[in-house]
Amino acid sequence: MFSIRTDLAVEARELYKEGSGQEVPGVEVEEINAGDAKVTRVYVFNEVGSRSIGKPVGHYITIEAPGLVDNAPKYNDGISKLLTMELKNLLKLPENSTTLVVGLGNWNVTADSLGPKVVSRVQVTRQIFQYTPNEIGPGYRRVCAIAPGVLGITGIETSDIIKGIVDRVKPDAVIAIDALASRKLTRVNTTIQITDTGINPGSGLGNYRSPLNYQALGIPVIAIGVPTVVDAATVARDAIQMLIDSMKKSGSAPADYQFLNNLSEEQKYSMIREVLIPYEANLVVTPKESDELMDSISGIISKGIDSAIHPALANI
Missing domain, CATH: 3.40.50.1450 (HybD-like)
Structure with a gap:
């Protein structure tokens, strides 16, 4: 463990x-x-x-x-x-x-x-x-x-x-x-x-x-x-934030994206954790170069x- x-x-x-x-x-x-x-x-x-x-x-x-x-x-x-x-x-x-x-x-x-x-x-x-x-x-x-x-x-x-x-x-x-x-x-x-x-x-x-x-x-x-x-919820949260930032820059953001944009990092993290917990997705991620x-x-x-x-x- x-x-x-x-x-x-x-x-x-x-x-x-x-x-x-x-x-x-x-x-x-x-x-x-x-x-x-x-x-x-x-x-x-x-x-x-x-x-x-x-x-x-x-x-x-x-x-x-x-x-x-x-x-x-x-x-x-x-x-x-x-x-x-x-x-x-x-x-x-x-x-x-x-x-x-x-x-x-x-x-x-x-x-x-x-x-x-x-x-x-x-x-x-x-x-x-x-x-x-x-x-x-x-x-x-x-x-x-x-x-x-x-x-x-x-x-x-x-x-x-x-x-x-x-x-x-x-x-x-x-x-x-x-x-x-x-x-x-x-x-x-x-x-x-x-x-x-x-x-x-x-x-x-x-x-x-x-x-x-x-x-x-x-x-x-x-x-x-x-x-x-990092845990899986962190990876998902950061991916969502990168998507939001990309939509902002391109001007292609849908009208309802503002809801996600207004959430704090901790709120996004908590929401994703709630989604993952029923599936027992308590995963951690590490870079492939970890040995080096x-x-x-x-x-x-x-x-x-x-x-x-x-x-x-x-x-x-």
């Missing part, structure tokens, strides 16, 4: 603005253009903001990078550096810290394999510090990593596995990587979100699992997610994590 979830704060903020016509109360937003990428920092600073967009109080940083689908090395390096900078600001690790990197998801399903792929590429060092400390140079911290699988494979709640490791290893922070489900086609495999509020595996598909956050583990939990799928994209994006994220944790790798 997927551990994919819908958790883009930037999308929740957009839905609120579309419905109300104003900025979200209790939320501060900063937008930065970084060349061919855009960084949006959303800070939910009180319970009013939390209730308004359905997200816990905390920081949500979204890196929108359309060029990720082209898999250009120079572009990918730039996005990795943006990720490093944002992670450093959230982590603030002491010099002698230990970080546990957790790759959530099902390694047998391409669209859900992001977390395990990142874990396989992160530089782990805890064993070197423990057994051969003379072989580790300056500028490195202790890192350990785990891809615990999903409940359907292990029969154990992921949160229980991670809690047991945290109790035994006693890391200073957890970085959890997971696949997300987006509400916009354009954000699939082109967006990276970082948050300090932790993670709820499976919530994007209604499969709620126990959370991984400060309250559950007693240490900071930084979550990194990339939307890798998972490989390249996991490399970007692993490099960003390595550079954020290990000062020795910051300029590589």
Whole structure:
């Protein structure tokens, strides 16, 4: 079963603005253009903001990078550096810290394999510090990593596995990587979100699992997610909107099309979901290039994590 979830704060903020016509109360937003990428920092600073967009109080940083689908090395390096900078600001690790990197998801399903792929590429060092400390140079911290699988494979709640490791290893922070489900086609495999509020595996598909956050583990939990799928209702809604836009441009719109045009994105989405539910059409869609994209994006994220944790790798 997927551990994919819908958790883009930037999308929740957009839905609120579309419905109300104003900025979200209790939320501060900063937008930065970084060349061919855009960084949006959303800070939910009180319970009013939390209730308004359905997200816990905390920081949500979204890196929108359309060029990720082209898999250009120079572009990918730039996005990795943006990720490093944002992670450093959230982590603030002491010099002698230990970080546990957790790759959530099902390694047998391409669209859900992001977390395990990142874990396989992160530089782990805890064993070197423990057994051969003379072989580790300056500028490195202790890192350990785990891809615990999903409940359907292990029969154990992921949160229980991670809690047991945290109790035994006693890391200073957890970085959890997971696949997300987006509400916009354009954000699939082109967006990276970082948050300090932790993670709820499976919530994007209604499969709620126990959370991984400060309250559950007693240490900071930084979550990194990339939307890798959209559901069928999103695809249908976007197709309808493209049809409406095309009719507007051509001047061939029928007289009754205005009804659809006046509906908000959320209203269109809800209507399509109602149509699909009786047919049990709970489908998710992912691009055909998913294998290549998972490989390249996991490399970007692993490099960003390595550079954020290990000062020795910051300029590589």
